[in-house]
Amino acid sequence: MSSLTLVSHHLCPYVQRAAIALREKGVVFERVAIDLAAKPDWFKAISPLGKVPLLRVERPGGGEAVLFESAVICEYIEETQPGPALHPSDPIERAEHRAWIEFASSVLADIYAIYTTPDAALFESKRQALTQKFARLEDILGAGPFFAGSRFSLVDAAFGPAFRYFDVFDTIADLGILTGKSKVAAWRRALADRPSVRSAVAPDYPERLRRFLDAQDSHLRGVRPAGSDTVPQAT
Numbered sequence: 001m002s003s004l005t006l007v008s009h010h011l012c013p014y015v016q017r018a019a020i021a022l023r024e025k026g027v028v029f030e031r032v033a034i035d036l037a038a039k040p041d042w043f044k045a046i047s048p049l050g051k052v053p054l055l056r057v058e059r060p061g062g063g064e065a066v067l068f069e070s071a072v073i074c075e076y077i078e079e080t081q082p083g084p085a086l087h088p089s090d091p092i093e094r095a096e097h098r099a100w101i102e103f104a105s106s107v108l109a110d111i112y113a114i115y116t117t118p119d120a121a122l123f124e125s126k127r128q129a130l131t132q133k134f135a136r137l138e139d140i141l142g143a144g145p146f147f148a149g150s151r152f153s154l155v156d157a158a159f160g161p162a163f164r165y166f167d168v169f170d171t172i173a174d175l176g177i178l179t180g181k182s183k184v185a186a187w188r189r190a191l192a193d194r195p196s197v198r199s200a201v202a203p204d205y206p207e208r209l210r211r212f213l214d215a216q217d218s219h220l221r222g223v224r225p226a227g228s229d230t231v232p233q234a235t
């Protein structure tokens with residue numbers, strides 16, 4: 001049995017960060033998916049915030065630790081596992097990377113609102129917020145292919161799952177969020193090609209997400225189909 005178990009959910013982008021970091025390090029781990037709509041009692045007992053991901057770690061002397069919060073889990077993986085460094089060695093750059101991982105979390109929060117809110121005005125404000133956030137990324141990205149150049153980092157692990165949403169959104173409508181951002185587009189492609197990012201979800205992820213989106217009473221469900229020449233407008 002592996003000494004690391006990732007407690008997960010099929011669609012959770014925060015779980016994907018940990019799975020990507022583990023794969024980048026070449027670590028063998030177990031993955032247990034739970035249903036967040038019917039949380040098992042064992043999960044409720046060990047998850048202080050009732051959220052995934054959790055990383056269950058066997059302690060060398062016996063017993064286990066349960067780590068929660070994706071940023072903390074990724075830092076633990078970085079500090080303890082062999083394999084390529086996923087943080088820069090320079091303290092300032094490392095702090096900057098941590099800040100951009102936090103930025104990625106705010107992007108995920110906006111994305112969540114985009115696909116769940118029934119409110120057209122909130123949808124539009126989140127669409128604009130995301131457009132501005134990706135414009136800021138476009139300004140700071142370098143030659144790529146990854147966030148900090150040729151080396152894959154935890155910032156890439158944080159944004160891979162965010163871009164994955166757009167693969168499904170693009171089949172619904174062009175939201176205009178990533179339009180005209182060539183460096184962001186190249187980064188998105190590099191992350192989509194990265195084996196760790198690809199394997200962080202099951203092959204049926206797009207259908208699962210699409211089913212989830214179709215079940216939401218959201219403004220997104222009613223927007224114009226892909227190929228339309230206008231973006232959805234708040235009414």
Ligand SMILES: N[C@@H](CCC(=O)N[C@@H](CS)C(=O)NCC(=O)O)C(=O)O
Pocket residue numbers: 009011012013014015036050051052053068069070071
């Ligand atoms: N800040 C947390 C966020 C994790 C989170 O929001 N997980 C969601 C699923 S993606 C969750 O478990 N939500 C609990 C629920 O749906 O009841 C982290 O970075 O790990």
